[in-house]
Amino acid sequence: MQDGICVSSHIRLAIAPGVPSRQLSALLALQREEEPEVAITLSEVSNDALMLGLREGRYDAGLAFSDAANASLHSQPLWREEMAIATPLRHPLLEKAALSLNDVADYPVFRWRTEICPLLEQQIACLPEKPCDIQYVTSFELMAMWVVAGYGIGITAQSRLASARAWDICMRPFADAPFEIITHLLRLNEEPTLACERFAHRALRVAKAETD
Structure with missing residues (x-):
């Protein structure tokens, strides 16, 4: 052609x-x-x-x-890809099948800055009780490293977490409206x-x- x-x-x-x-x-x-x-x-x-x-x-x-x-x-x-929450093994949040943004706000949160989700950013900024401690990293691998080491939790695409199970990372979906x-x-x-x-x-x- x-x-x-x-x-x-x-x-x-x-x-x-x-x-x-x-x-x-x-x-x-x-x-x-x-x-x-x-x-x-x-x-x-x-x-x-x-x-x-x-x-x-x-x-x-x-x-x-x-x-x-x-x-x-x-x-x-x-x-489109839905976002999910990454936790280390034996984390207290794993007691719940799905997590809300209020649950997330209790822990440091690692984000890969390139994963842009305007709805998620807006709702995090509007949390009524306390702001999230967001720490931005330059790659998914760095986010996973901090999470596995127990320094906080992560928010990233579900597909990335599914492919990183060998890292001993657990995944929980959002209980709030889906973030994509x-x-x-x-x-x-x-x-x-x-x-x-x-x-x-x-x-x-x-x-x-x-x-x-």
Whole structure:
């Protein structure tokens, strides 16, 4: 399948930290299967660098937890992941099957800053009794290290905790309304190349398969 113009045979894709690797792998595999002649260049960049690179034309598309904060960018929600609470073994909170934000507020909480969940941030800030002691870390591995060592609890995507059971981390869901992190496909708010448009449709197919 050819677009007839050279620029369309190459997609420059920027990936922000934390984008789920399982869904991304499925998307890239589908792209390679259906359109192997289109080259994909991956760049791992910060969220801010991704937004700037899209606006300056250095990337054709990006995947990030943030939606478009600029009118020049178009944002398409893709896959969603629920957040959960991580505790060490034999933690007092494990007596409950699900935990509320008020339960969490009694302990230091480690967060990976890249996992953006506006609803969670808003409700943590509005806790009536006492504020949460939030400590931000630069990776999931650092969050897990502090939790396993007993310095507090963590809040992160359920899928990450499910894949980290060998770390002796326990997981509890939220009893409050579900808190989600959403991966967005970001592009310039203009007519895309045909190759980019087909890539976006494949991303939506992967997202739909997650919910079927």
